[in-house]
Amino acid sequence: MKLRAIKPVRETQTRILDAAEELFLQHGFEGASMRMLTTRAGVNLAAINYHFGSKDALIEAVLRRRLDPMNSNRVAALDRIEAQAAGRPLEPEAIIGAFVGTSLRMIEDSRGGGRNFIRLLGRTYTDPDKQIRALIGQLYAPAMERYKAAFTRALPGLPRDELVWRMHFMFGTLSYTLAATDTVQLIAGFKAEDRYDARLLEARLTAFLAAGLLAPLQNGAAVRKAA
Amino acid sequence: MKLRAIKPVRETQTRILDAAEELFLQHGFEGASMRMLTTRAGVNLAAINYHFGSKDALIEAVLRRRLDPMNSNRVAALDRIEAQAAGRPLEPEAIIGAFVGTSLRMIEDSRGGGRNFIRLLGRTYTDPDKQIRALIGQLYAPAMERYKAAFTRALPGLPRDELVWRMHFMFGTLSYTLAATDTVQLIAGFKAEDRYDARLLEARLTAFLAAGLLAPLQNGAAVRKAA
DNA sequence: GTCTATATCATGATAGAC
DNA sequence: GTCTATCATGATATAGAC
Numbered sequence: 001m002k003l004r005a006i007k008p009v010r011e012t013q014t015r016i017l018d019a020a021e022e023l024f025l026q027h028g029f030e031g032a033s034m035r036m037l038t039t040r041a042g043v044n045l046a047a048i049n050y051h052f053g054s055k056d057a058l059i060e061a062v063l064r065r066r067l068d069p070m071n072s073n074r075v076a077a078l079d080r081i082e083a084q085a086a087g088r089p090l091e092p093e094a095i096i097g098a099f100v101g102t103s104l105r106m107i108e109d110s111r112g113g114g115r116n117f118i119r120l121l122g123r124t125y126t127d128p129d130k131q132i133r134a135l136i137g138q139l140y141a142p143a144m145e146r147y148k149a150a151f152t153r154a155l156p157g158l159p160r161d162e163l164v165w166r167m168h169f170m171f172g173t174l175s176y177t178l179a180a181t182d183t184v185q186l187i188a189g190f191k192a193e194d195r196y197d198a199r200l201l202e203a204r205l206t207a208f209l210a211a212g213l214l215a216p217l218q219n220g221a222a223v224r225k226a227a
Numbered sequence: 228m229k230l231r232a233i234k235p236v237r238e239t240q241t242r243i244l245d246a247a248e249e250l251f252l253q254h255g256f257e258g259a260s261m262r263m264l265t266t267r268a269g270v271n272l273a274a275i276n277y278h279f280g281s282k283d284a285l286i287e288a289v290l291r292r293r294l295d296p297m298n299s300n301r302v303a304a305l306d307r308i309e310a311q312a313a314g315r316p317l318e319p320e321a322i323i324g325a326f327v328g329t330s331l332r333m334i335e336d337s338r339g340g341g342r343n344f345i346r347l348l349g350r351t352y353t354d355p356d357k358q359i360r361a362l363i364g365q366l367y368a369p370a371m372e373r374y375k376a377a378f379t380r381a382l383p384g385l386p387r388d389e390l391v392w393r394m395h396f397m398f399g400t401l402s403y404t405l406a407a408t409d410t411v412q413l414i415a416g417f418k419a420e421d422r423y424d425a426r427l428l429e430a431r432l433t434a435f436l437a438a439g440l441l442a443p444l445q446n447g448a449a450v451r452k453a454a
Numbered sequence: 455g456t457c458t459a460t461a462t463c464a465t466g467a468t469a470g471a472c
Numbered sequence: 473g474t475c476t477a478t479c480a481t482g483a484t485a486t487a488g489a490c
Contacts, residue, residue, distance in 0.1 A: 028355035031257045126350045126406040128255030176399030179353040208439040215438035
């Protein structure tokens with residue numbers, strides 16, 4: 001009987017992706033060199049080009065690995081509450097909760113290293129590199145359209161232009177909050193243990209965003225119909 | 228009578244700062260090389276080190292050139308509305324308007340090239356480089372403290388923890404909106420001419436942020452006293 | 455103050471042995 | 473699949489002529 005070599009703990013590709021996720025967050029896509037990545041991953045310098053083809057392709061792989069399932073989760077969360085509602089119109093708070101909750105639950109998932117990715121993601125929307133912003137916009141578009149449709153159904157009194165801006169504001173608040181979990185310290189002087197209580201943060205964020213989404217229109221009209 | 232050489236249109240230092248402002252925005256602090264900067268500025272490669280000492284020092288100079296006056300303007304706007312109120316408590320909307328308006332007015336100031344800077348600033352808060360984030364936090368801290376005090380006086384019913392988070396959310400919405408004025412296109416499909424109407428954007432942002440700041444607390448209590 | 459020329463080092467990528 | 477060795481390029485920074 002022939003003995004096979006013991007498999008490494010994680011596949012080389014996974015080791016590279018994990019290292020890249022962490023180092024891209026700390027140094028940016030440009031600032032993290034391939035030497036840094038391969039050293040951290042414990043693999044050879046040539047491994048990135050062998051497994052992914054180029055550094056750019058690696059960046060895309062890092063983003064897709066978590067973003068594709070995350071978008072599926074987001075859409076699934078929306079499907080779930082729509083099924084529960086059984087045809088009745090959704091509460092805007094429930095839609096926001098589905099969107100925000102998907103991100104924040106990744107922060108808690110310490111095993112999957114999702115926290116690094118969530119913070120990385122928050123930065124990526126404002127990355128200097130235009131191609132990276134285009135990629136992320138493209139990866140997001142389908143889920144965003146689904147949520148836009150859901151908001152439109154839930155809030156027929158909100159004009160389309162206004163909805164798009166308010167979704168933009170909501171998205172901005174979320175992604176900044178995810179990206180800047182250490183800057184807040186500098187600005188406000190937080191206790192460290194307060195920062196990653198995802199449940200409390202989710203409640204606070206949802207309340208803030210729902211109020212903003214439902215703000216009175218400039219002509220004074222209410223957005224939500226009276227109950 | 229001795230003739231002096233004609234002065235260049237702008238000083239070398241200003242030319243470098245202007246070029247850096249634009250190229251840092253387009254390529255990030257790390258991605259914009261000194262060669263790119265000096266070529267764009269039409270000066271010699273050695274000029275940056277001669278005038279600023281290093282690339283890092285140039286980055287700080289670029290930020291300080293506009294951030295210091297901007298913070299002064301922010302505080303002055305607050306002083307002004309406090310003087311107008313003559314001792315009466317301020318409306319939270321007025322405080323938000325003072326803060327937001329200072330940023331958005333820089334976008335309109337096409338002469339000073341403030342728009343580039345505002346977008347650059349929006350990115351800087353989530354820059355990968357820790358020193359840059361620390362610098363920006365430090366430059367912002369005094370003005371932020373003034374605004375925190377103003378909000379505290381205007382909203383005695385809002386607990387301090389909650390106020391700090393909501394200020395964080397407001398700041399995030401603003402900075403993301405400033406940084407991502409092109410990403411919004413990808414997400415929502417905007418008409419281009421709509422994007423830089425600063426007056427309209429200011430009204431929309433202020434309404435959104437004020438509603439979020441005044442969102443009911445988790446125990447259902449209202450934040451603002453009834454009139 | 456401004457330039458040329460250069461020192462020194464790190465980068466992404468690849469060729470070829472094993 | 474993984475390694476070593478190396479290439480071509482571009483980075484920041486500086487020395488020294490003018």
